[in-house]
Amino acid sequence: MGQASNVRKGGDGRLSAAIDPQDQGPQDACGVFGVWAPGEDVSKLTYFGIYALQHRGQESAGIAVSNGKQILVYKDMGLVSQVFDDATLESLKGHLAVGHARYSTTGASTWHNAQPTFHPTAHGSLALAHNGNLTNTADLAEMLANTDDADPRMPVSTNDTSVVTALLAHHPGMTVEERALELLPQVKGAFSFVWMDEHTLYAARDPQGIRPLVLGRLERGWVVASETAALDIVGASFIREIEPGEMIAVDADGLRTSRFAEAAPKHCLFEFVYLARPDTLMNDQRVHSVRVEIGRRLAREFPADADLVIPVPESGTPSAIGYAEESGIPYGVGLVKNSYVGRTFIQPSQTIRQLGIRLKLNPLRDVIEGKRLVVVDDSIVRGNTQRALIRMLREAGAREVHVRISSPPVKWPCFYGIDFATRAELIANGLNNDEIMRSIDADSLAYIDLEDLVDATTVPKQNLCRACFDGEYPIPLPDPVLGGKGVLEQEQLSLTFNGTTTGDVDGLAASLAGAGASDALERP
Numbered sequence: 001m002g003q004a005s006n007v008r009k010g011g012d013g014r015l016s017a018a019i020d021p022q023d024q025g026p027q028d029a030c031g032v033f034g035v036w037a038p039g040e041d042v043s044k045l046t047y048f049g050i051y052a053l054q055h056r057g058q059e060s061a062g063i064a065v066s067n068g069k070q071i072l073v074y075k076d077m078g079l080v081s082q083v084f085d086d087a088t089l090e091s092l093k094g095h096l097a098v099g100h101a102r103y104s105t106t107g108a109s110t111w112h113n114a115q116p117t118f119h120p121t122a123h124g125s126l127a128l129a130h131n132g133n134l135t136n137t138a139d140l141a142e143m144l145a146n147t148d149d150a151d152p153r154m155p156v157s158t159n160d161t162s163v164v165t166a167l168l169a170h171h172p173g174m175t176v177e178e179r180a181l182e183l184l185p186q187v188k189g190a191f192s193f194v195w196m197d198e199h200t201l202y203a204a205r206d207p208q209g210i211r212p213l214v215l216g217r218l219e220r221g222w223v224v225a226s227e228t229a230a231l232d233i234v235g236a237s238f239i240r241e242i243e244p245g246e247m248i249a250v251d252a253d254g255l256r257t258s259r260f261a262e263a264a265p266k267h268c269l270f271e272f273v274y275l276a277r278p279d280t281l282m283n284d285q286r287v288h289s290v291r292v293e294i295g296r297r298l299a300r301e302f303p304a305d306a307d308l309v310i311p312v313p314e315s316g317t318p319s320a321i322g323y324a325e326e327s328g329i330p331y332g333v334g335l336v337k338n339s340y341v342g343r344t345f346i347q348p349s350q351t352i353r354q355l356g357i358r359l360k361l362n363p364l365r366d367v368i369e370g371k372r373l374v375v376v377d378d379s380i381v382r383g384n385t386q387r388a389l390i391r392m393l394r395e396a397g398a399r400e401v402h403v404r405i406s407s408p409p410v411k412w413p414c415f416y417g418i419d420f421a422t423r424a425e426l427i428a429n430g431l432n433n434d435e436i437m438r439s440i441d442a443d444s445l446a447y448i449d450l451e452d453l454v455d456a457t458t459v460p461k462q463n464l465c466r467a468c469f470d471g472e473y474p475i476p477l478p479d480p481v482l483g484g485k486g487v488l489e490q491e492q493l494s495l496t497f498n499g500t501t502t503g504d505v506d507g508l509a510a511s512l513a514g515a516g517a518s519d520a521l522e523r524p
Helices: 042-052 086-091 137-145 160-169 176-186 228-233 269-275 287-301 317-327 384-395 433-440 450-457 502-514 518-522
Strands: 031-036 060-066 071-077 096-102 117-120 125-134 189-196 201-205 214-218 221-225 237-241 246-251 254-259 308-311 335-337 361-363 372-377 400-405 444-447
Touching: 031 042, 031 125, 031 189, 031 201, 042 060, 042 086, 042 096, 042 221, 042 228, 060 125, 071 086, 071 125, 096 125, 096 189, 117 160, 125 160, 137 160, 160 176, 160 189, 176 201, 176 246, 201 221, 214 228, 221 228, 221 246, 228 237, 269 287, 269 450, 287 317, 287 450, 308 317, 317 372, 361 384, 372 384, 384 400, 384 433, 433 444
Parallel strands: 308 372, 372 400, 400 444
Antiparallel strands: 031 096, 031 221, 060 071, 060 096, 117 125, 125 189, 189 201, 201 246, 214 221, 214 237, 246 254, 335 361
């Protein structure tokens, strides 16, 4: 339904996650949402659910709705508020829906890779949304190539989600539920899946529980979502987290749960630092409270002789509050953020781009001039943002700039759903603390210790994935050459489905898109 002819690759600026593409911070995972609620306006509930999860992905958005007879999917590139309007939502009628806000971690940022993904089955159809990143995508793609389910009429998406959707849809002699319990143990990596057929809402979380997934209750139905903030916005009460290795199903017979693997919890530590909304409840802790505690610990371990504590908004704000409370140094707002600059319709000229961080943050000279500042931020990836920020603060009259970071140095890339820079680009991989301090021109620099960060979450260390900080990956990784975002776009993985290569199918999809035929590709 979202027009395939609207595929955007950044030329109109709409896919720009940052003004300077070489100055990317850690990119979020994705947001997933599902609702089973007969009698409710499920498309609008889903809209508001993924709107609350917009921070987790800003490249594309989509909603699938079932009226009990067929599934309709609407998706397009851009923010949730750009993709949907009242007329579109009014056309999506039903009792069951899933939604998705995407940041790409496997597969390019194109319309065909937007979610929910759709696939016909022998008796209906499936739509699936995924948060995370799989580590055995190539093996799953080979499994799919060996089935008799490949349909040359369907566009082949180059992401792990589409492969899982097709494999779930291939279930001769089994129900969708039985097929899922057979397939899920073979899926490796980080996944929080929410999917549906015409009658049932399903959700599953990987055995490590790396990415979050929660269950909520409506007066007339059930909700699953990446974060509790999405439950709050639709008026659902939080019931519990979906457990690692658990699958749930909701239909007219009620809610039932199954276990497809033993739980081996490894919750993503970076969710507490940056990814999750501060108002989200995670592992029985309010994320805001965890971040405030991180700031307090930073102040105790790394004090500074300063006049003012300021955050790098928004993610540095709770820890800056904690630092100020513990240190007794006044808290202040020294930087004003333009919340909309990361999603511009107009590609900035080179002259404007050279302004860099000023398009995102502007200093309050009256607040910071002549002051010794403690600047609190969530992480340092490449160092470009901090370098430009400190230069800007000094130009605005700051006497000293002491940087405090509410995470340990990021030294390793993530293969489980966060798109960091490559290891060669990570500044902490090649430089020690003093060298990074000089590189960004700070008067002092300190990162929270990993043990202190873990303690602040109150989650046992052995139950956390800390790979981006210590290089200990809890799920075995494939050959790095085959483990990246473009795993299904590499020439050596040119798959053939009933004699039609992925390139041929993409060509077919492009031809259909030119004819405005994307509806046909997304409807059963």
